Amino acid sequence: MANTVENFIPFELIELIERGQPSCEVHKARRTDRVPTDEETIAVKLILLPADASSRTEKTSELDLKLKVILGLNHENLVPHLQLQTRSLPLSNNGVLIDCYCVLMEYCQGGTLHNAVKRLDYNPELYAKKWTRQICEGLKYLHENRIVHRDIKSGNILLSSSDLPTCTIKIADLGDYKQIKSAVTKPNEVSHSKGTHDFMSPEMMLGEIDNTDWNIGRKTDIWSLGCVVIQLLTGTHPRYYRRETGRAAVELHGLQIVFFVGSGGLPDIPTDISSEANDFVRSCLQRKPVDRRTAAEMLEHPFLVM
Incomplete structure (x- = not known):
């Protein structure tokens, strides 16, 4: 070709x-x-x-x-x-x-979302609403076309221009996508171990499980979306901490995150955000894929109502 x-x-x-x-x-x-x-x-x-x-x-x-x-x-x-x-x-x-x-x-002149969030010096939740809605629209289109991105993260989301109030958000780097064959993801249809640890879903970390509740499919992009929203709200990549009573929290990195999320852990969710933002993030970060909403359903969430 x-x-x-x-x-x-x-x-x-x-x-x-x-x-x-x-x-x-x-x-x-x-x-x-x-x-x-x-x-x-x-x-x-x-x-x-x-x-x-x-x-x-x-x-x-x-x-x-x-x-x-x-x-x-x-x-x-x-x-x-x-x-x-x-x-x-x-x-x-x-x-x-x-x-x-x-x-x-x-060519997207505005660079990556990863770099853009560092320039948000006021009202990050307003930008988070607007930009998350656009990411959701892109995911909805991909998922309707039976495509799972598998590596949604701030570094793979670009801005059409450097003018933050007016730019368009665009999902990039579809090189690791997987096209599924039907409306419902089948067992073993999408391989695991794709993506970036900070943004990777539990099912991608654990691999396929002989249980339809854990099929790797479109919902893995929704978990990653929740991690991107955390970064939009905090200005930094999702952070993971192991907390034990009587001890200081220990930040986790690399494979430590894999074991932590694989065993039920979540990225740290900021406390100084609106209830709508908190619920949106938690809706994305449901442990079982079957319990997460679709991209189309997330577009109806109160957090994204402008």
């Missing part, structure tokens, strides 16, 4: 935005088929392909099959994907060309 589409988009890389996994980078790029305007700027995710021709062909076909679904998505609260390409690019210092699978996307 890559490079077989009409209207092939030429581009040149401008600067590295993020280096993720060893074989993956995201760059700011410029379309060379456009006159100089803001619209010429795009984001390009580069997935480095194997040097061996057979392995490269196999990897390209695998990515085509997975990512072609994303090209068909169209919602204002999702980052638009423009095109898939394979190209040889000079990524190393010595100028040697490296074969890459290129995912061309809209």
Whole structure:
């Protein structure tokens, strides 16, 4: 599929935005088929392909099959994907060309939600309401299209511009999505161990359990949404503490969070928030997926009524 589409988009890389996994980078790029305007700027995710021709062909076909679904998505609260390409690019210092699978996307000038929350110097709950509603709208669309994101976090949510009062929130990084086959998630249909510990649901940490109450599906994104809302309200990533009588609380990190949440723990929920915000977060953080509301139902929650 890559490079077989009409209207092939030429581009040149401008600067590295993020280096993720060893074989993956995201760059700011410029379309060379456009006159100089803001619209010429795009984001390009580069997935480095194997040097061996057979392995490269196999990897390209695998990515085509997975990512072609994303090209068909169209919602204002999702980052638009423009095109898939394979190209040889000079990524190393010595100028040697490296074969890459290129995912061309809209460039969001406002950066990540992770960084934006640090700039909220007043009324964070007002922004939390507005931005959470937009995230919910995006999740509702994904879930209606039988897509589970699996890695909802503030770093994967982007702002269309740096003007916080007017920007549009967009869900990004659908590279680890899973498309399910029916309206109801079936056992073992979505694998576990995807996502980021601070935002990961109990069922993703524990893996599939032989019980339909614990199927990994759309509701795993709802848990992660609750963690994002905590960050919007506090300005910092979700924090986890082990508390024992007579001892100071101990903050947990990494795999400690996995064991803590897997055994029933919750991220710390701030006490200085409205009752509506508190109930919204707790509704997202129900331990069993079956007890959480859907994205469509969360949109009806009083916290999101503007």
